[in-house]
Amino acid sequence: MSLIETRIPRPDTGRGDAVVRLDDVSKQYGSGRTALLALDRVSLSVRQGEFVCLLGASGCGKSTLLSLVAGLDQISGGTLDIGGRHVSLMFQEAALFPWLSVRGNVELPLRLQGVGRAERRARAEELLETVRLRGFGDKRPHELSGGMRQRVALARALAQNAEILLMDEPFGALDAMTRDILHDELERIWREQELTVLFVTHNVREAVRLGDRVILLSSRPGRVIEDFPVEHARPRRIDSPEVSGQAAEITDRLRAEVARHAQ
């Protein structure tokens, strides 16, 4: 597939190398007495081709962590290394631009990279095919449903040719049925494109459904509490006994953490 061929070549060490490494990363907003510590000495690493879910209650700094990895924000302490790899970030809102058609939105990252018109068009078609939206290129974003818009956003993120895909509760606003199907889709695309995914969610089952690992963060400040490997065979179903069982275990741990904040 041309999509993979045009990627930046990387050393052929296969799955296993850390592509994202955080060592004692802290993030503080403001200073003095009003300072807010969002992340407190967080250490974690994500290996090549791994799907890692970050899980936590409100105020655990999940989104902050993604912004830091995406380079949208500066860390206050520790080290963060992504080896200069390209990252792309998806949000809960599709945030497509209404002045562009669906195709125009997918083409935008390519335009910004200076890719020529014909090639851009071909790549966009290929990406729309990937997210199963062939034939919707000429539609306007508002003409699509929420799930379809989120798939366009995914195609736009893929167009950035990033090796690391960061996702900030991307399916949080969708209904259960749509979310279910999009889990399958995301899993397929992750596999086909050999992406490394860092996926933020507050939905425990979703995390277990998708992740190779689920990293549980504490709240205010965010710290890594526990790192749960998920070893059930893929493809998984969100309502399977294995997923439910492990989700229950992680939920108990999460509840204990939330209870800790009781006055």
Add this chain to the structure above:
Amino acid sequence: MPSEVSEVSEVTTANEVTTANNEISGLDALELGPQTAKGALGRRVYQSAWPKLLAIAIVLLVWQVAVWSEWKPKFVLPPPKTVFTDLGNLIVTADFWSGVGLTLSRAVTGFLLAVVIGTAIGAAVARFAPLRAAIGSLITGLQTMPSIMWFPLAILLFQISESAIMFVVVIGAAPSVANGLISGIDYVPRTWLRVGQVLGMRGLAKYRHLILPASLPSFISGLKQGWAFSWRSLMAGELLVIVPGALSVGVRMQQARDLTDSSLVICYIIVVLIIGILIDVLFNIADNALRKRWGLS
């Protein structure tokens, strides 16, 4: 390719792919819902036209009743029938159209000038914080200034000339245009700005691909308001600054008043009103087209 991955893709049969495809396109079809049919064109025109026609009929009736009540002598307040007969005779003369042409060309020139100047100022103010602190509120202040206040100064600066009129038209309209652009730029949704950041937009590319298109709706309403101001300023200017030889709508109206020709004065009022409405309709068409395209309505 890692062995794990190839194993999985071998297991994925063509059948499963079809199922996934069907599931996803089925869901898409359900969520998009059926297209709603629009009514026939004739019916839609009728539905939007009758309230307007009724309003016009009421105005004419009130006017006619005022004439019948002999509140004012007929030569001061002529009945609708006289005025519309005069209007019918007026609009077939070449003189009338040359006057309308002159006035409209002034309006368009002044408005375009205001758009260029307003856009430049708006962009500069939105871009540079100190400039905003310095003249941001001044722009809003200028907007509230009745444009007729500028004429004494304009006449001193430019004498009785086209330039004096243009000066006032531009100074009346440019602040609205600038403000439209500034608020458009200020209120670009945060999520779009984040997307811009993620896509690595910087400097000029950020303006071209994000800020300017995103501020378009606000800019258009600025243009619309700017047009209203420039049209008003122009009418005031044509009544006050009578440039010799330029027989514009305003001048002709002034002449009609000098001849105590009430009917003709009312004819020109109607003409100015109709021009105003027509241009407003054009702006609304542009605005609605944009809203429809963006899915805002």
